[in-house]
Amino acid sequence: MTTIQTPLQVFLADDDEDDRTFFSEAIEDIKMKNKLKLFNDGRDLMDYLFNADAILPHILFLDLNMPYKNGLDCLKEIRANDRFKDVSIAIYSTSSSDEDIENTFIEGANIYIKKPNDFSELKKVIKGVFNMNWQFHLSGLNKETFFFSI
Amino acid sequence: MRFYINYDVNIACRVILQEQLELLNIKYKLLPLGGFEISNTVSKESLETLKANLSRYAINVIDDQKNHLFQQIKETIVEIVFEKEKYPNTNISYYLSDKFNLSYGHLASIFSEYTYTTIENFIIIQKIEKVKKLIIEEKLNMTEISYELNYSSVAHLSSQFKKVTGLTPSMFKRIIEKRRQLTNN
Numbered sequence: 001m002t003t004i005q006t007p008l009q010v011f012l013a014d015d016d017e018d019d020r021t022f023f024s025e026a027i028e029d030i031k032m033k034n035k036l037k038l039f040n041d042g043r044d045l046m047d048y049l050f051n052a053d054a055i056l057p058h059i060l061f062l063d064l065n066m067p068y069k070n071g072l073d074c075l076k077e078i079r080a081n082d083r084f085k086d087v088s089i090a091i092y093s094t095s096s097s098d099e100d101i102e103n104t105f106i107e108g109a110n111i112y113i114k115k116p117n118d119f120s121e122l123k124k125v126i127k128g129v130f131n132m133n134w135q136f137h138l139s140g141l142n143k144e145t146f147f148f149s150i
Numbered sequence: 151m152r153f154y155i156n157y158d159v160n161i162a163c164r165v166i167l168q169e170q171l172e173l174l175n176i177k178y179k180l181l182p183l184g185g186f187e188i189s190n191t192v193s194k195e196s197l198e199t200l201k202a203n204l205s206r207y208a209i210n211v212i213d214d215q216k217n218h219l220f221q222q223i224k225e226t227i228v229e230i231v232f233e234k235e236k237y238p239n240t241n242i243s244y245y246l247s248d249k250f251n252l253s254y255g256h257l258a259s260i261f262s263e264y265t266y267t268t269i270e271n272f273i274i275i276q277k278i279e280k281v282k283k284l285i286i287e288e289k290l291n292m293t294e295i296s297y298e299l300n301y302s303s304v305a306h307l308s309s310q311f312k313k314v315t316g317l318t319p320s321m322f323k324r325i326i327e328k329r330r331q332l333t334n335n
Contacts, residue, residue: 006160006163006185009160019319032266033267036230055158055161098321102321102324102325105317106328106329106332108329112316134265134266135265135271138224138265139275139276140228141275142279142282142283145282145283145286145326147316147317147322147325148316149315149316149317150316
């Protein structure tokens with residue numbers, strides 16, 4: 001087996017401009033080479049993804065609460081389409097209820113993130129997610145059972 | 151007449167890889183993070199030709215000793231965890247050190263270079279992966295599963311499971327069951 005390292009394609013869909021900025025800054029410290037693409041809401045994201053020429057992300061961060069099309073609807077649409085089966089999906093939410101968490105995994109999310117309160121916490125969380133996702137790709141773990149909640 | 155172009159390097163690389171592999175009649179699988187997987191039985195000459203052809207596009211195939219060693223360490227660990235019957239009571243560190251004839255420190259440093267994590271952490275992740283598999287198979291209960299994977303108790307297993315995944319084993323089970331129901335509808 002031979003491998004080449006290419007940058008991780010990371011997408012974020014979040015309607016809050018501050019949150020998008022925080023995320024871009026938090027991701028700068030990550031060891032793995034990555035390229036970030038930002039979307040303001042679910043509609044823009046889905047329009048982009050369904051474009052035939054679209055570069056697919058390795059990992060997609062979805063805010064749950066967005067106007068026009070919320071994170072849960074995007075998640076369902078993406079998981080209904082075989083073309084996106086290799087995309088890891090991380091859901092961002094302010095909720096920490098077990099039921100909400102379970103529900104997002106049931107709908108096909110791989111990662112659940114409770115939105116942290118401060119920036120240093122966010123950096124830690126992002127690092128943890130990237131690390132776990134990297135392990136997943138590298139170790140040939142089963143996609144059907146890849147869950148990570150933080 | 152002048153034409154301008156725009157291009158996507160990732161797509162270009164992928165297509166070149168596919169074309170070159172198909173040219174040499176090599177069965178392959180493209181890896182999600184870039185790269186490709188081929189059978190171990192591909193001839194040395196074919197591999198050398200492939201590497202030479204790809205280098206014309208400035209695509210370099212990483213095929214060095216270190217990478218091979220890393221792959222082998224990884225595969226060995228997965229085998230030890232998933233085929234425990236072949237390795238009863240094996241201390242993984244001693245076994246690895248012995249098998250590759252290198253100090254554990256050396257192996258650990260190569261391993262973390264590629265994975266950004268430690269061998270111990272990798273082992274834990276593989277164990278939890280096996281726990282998930284056993285939970286889904288539904289043949290063993292949690293006590294039996296924790297025994298199978300050398301955990302001192304169900305509590306110990308659940309705690310490690312939660313540490314790695316953020317979920318408890320019962321949450322995991324519920325999610326899998328509900329997902330099954332969802333796909334069956």
